[in-house]
Amino acid sequence: MLNPIENVxxxxxxxxxxxxxxxxxEIIAVPPxxxxxxxxxxxxxxxxxxxxxxxxxxxxxxxATATRSDSTSRWRxxxxx
Numbered sequence: 001m002l003n004p005i006e007n008v009x010x011x012x013x014x015x016x017x018x019x020x021x022x023x024x025x026e027i028i029a030v031p032p033x034x035x036x037x038x039x040x041x042x043x044x045x046x047x048x049x050x051x052x053x054x055x056x057x058x059x060x061x062x063x064a065t066a067t068r069s070d071s072t073s074r075w076r077x078x079x080x081x
């Protein structure tokens with residue numbers, strides 16, 4: 001992947017999926033008077049609020065640096081022909 005934000009977003013999505021798996025029993029038990037959609041949305045918001053602070057600038061920079069160095073090495077290899 002050449003877009004570093006895709007890498008960061010992929011890590012975030014994976015963390016949200018893990019969070020939702022851990023809360024599965026609570027998610028399935030929809031309280032009376034609440035729609036399933038609204039109940040699930042509450043858990044998604046909680047996951048985002050809990051996990052987004054964990055995405056630090058360092059994580060973004062690390063992935064961007066790895067992407068840049070990978071694309072640079074590909075460019076150099078293509079120019080050696």
